[in-house]
Amino acid sequence: MLEIKIPLTVPLSKQREYRKNFNLATAGSGSLLLFAGDQKVEHLNNDFSGSGIAKEDGNPEHLFQIAAAAPIGVFATHLGLIAHYGADYPKVPYLVKLNGRTNLSKNTDQLLSKAWLSVDDVVDFKRQSNLNILGVGYTVYLGGEQETKMLKEASEIVREAHKNGLLAVIWMYPRGKNVNEDNIHTIAGGAGVAAALGADFVKVKYPYDKKNKTAAVDFKEVTSAAGRTRVICVGGNKQEAKELIAYAYSQKHISLSQGLAIGRNLHQRPLHDAILLATALALIINHDATLEDALAVYSGKKKIERHRHSDFLGLF
Numbered sequence: 001m002l003e004i005k006i007p008l009t010v011p012l013s014k015q016r017e018y019r020k021n022f023n024l025a026t027a028g029s030g031s032l033l034l035f036a037g038d039q040k041v042e043h044l045n046n047d048f049s050g051s052g053i054a055k056e057d058g059n060p061e062h063l064f065q066i067a068a069a070a071p072i073g074v075f076a077t078h079l080g081l082i083a084h085y086g087a088d089y090p091k092v093p094y095l096v097k098l099n100g101r102t103n104l105s106k107n108t109d110q111l112l113s114k115a116w117l118s119v120d121d122v123v124d125f126k127r128q129s130n131l132n133i134l135g136v137g138y139t140v141y142l143g144g145e146q147e148t149k150m151l152k153e154a155s156e157i158v159r160e161a162h163k164n165g166l167l168a169v170i171w172m173y174p175r176g177k178n179v180n181e182d183n184i185h186t187i188a189g190g191a192g193v194a195a196a197l198g199a200d201f202v203k204v205k206y207p208y209d210k211k212n213k214t215a216a217v218d219f220k221e222v223t224s225a226a227g228r229t230r231v232i233c234v235g236g237n238k239q240e241a242k243e244l245i246a247y248a249y250s251q252k253h254i255s256l257s258q259g260l261a262i263g264r265n266l267h268q269r270p271l272h273d274a275i276l277l278a279t280a281l282a283l284i285i286n287h288d289a290t291l292e293d294a295l296a297v298y299s300g301k302k303k304i305e306r307h308r309h310s311d312f313l314g315l316f
Helices: 012-026 061-069 079-088 119-129 147-163 184-197 220-226 241-255 271-287 291-299
Strands: 032-036 074-077 094-097 133-142 167-174 201-204 230-234 259-262 304-308 311-315
Touching (some): 012 133, 012 147, 032 061, 032 201, 032 271, 061 079, 074 133, 074 167, 119 147, 133 147, 133 184, 147 167, 147 184, 167 184, 184 220, 220 230, 220 241, 241 259, 241 271, 259 271, 271 291
Parallel strands (some): 032 074, 074 094, 094 133, 133 167, 167 201, 201 230, 230 259
Antiparallel strands (some): 304 311
16 A cells, blocks of 8 residues: 555644545545536536436436446535435445535625534434545635635645545636636646645646646646645546547656546436446556557457456456
8 A cells, every 4th residue: 555644733633633634535545536526516407417418317316326337536515415315325435525616606705604514413424324534625716805714714624634534625717807727737736735735635627638748747746845745636527538638657656646537528428438447547647557448448348357356367
């Protein structure tokens, strides 16, 4: 297993649990494939019904079916959904998203998304439900008038998560008047803020632009700025599976990112296709597969043998 530098905010009594959660989430690789299900709140039903979206995506259980069958690191969603479906999907590795806001308000200067519940609430739920809850997640909007409130809350959440041996993942999104959220320099600044908060992973935008031939190299500024906080790239809008797999490979091997966070690119697909795509991505992110092998697995030219969640015995 990977040697982990445990943050000093994790007490000695919780270091074993923190190490276990980290290794489970990353399949012992240090890199995280995060399946995002918080879009039920963030994007309302726009991402779950319409042209090009699998019909089964209209039902929230589709998210849990993917999370149970695909080799993801964590499934990030809100506690209410986990409470409703967790008993039927007890082996899924969960990450509880603590805050959320809809996309109805267009006032980016006043963006404020306070936590719905505390880390202590999550710890109590984990104890009561006996589910496999590995960490918590929280979104920060940089650049608006409410920034300081969110940073204070984020700092407290990271500290409380570590006190309980849980992972802390920050969604870091620069927003507001005169803020270019697609600028690499700005994204790198946000990654540095996540490092200052003490986050284990930070989820940031990646420039998915076919015309930008230097995007992967330029993005190294972001991974460098984050230091020991590991950068995971958003998957963005649904795109061709083979293109996303190629992006994941360049993100890891050129940008030096340590994971990928995808929602629409999995749940908008039928279950079988979502599992194949997640498997190909996990081979790259967690198991150092070549791009050729990952693409061959997705296309069905190669098969893999699995005996446990996120565990591969090899290609054949």
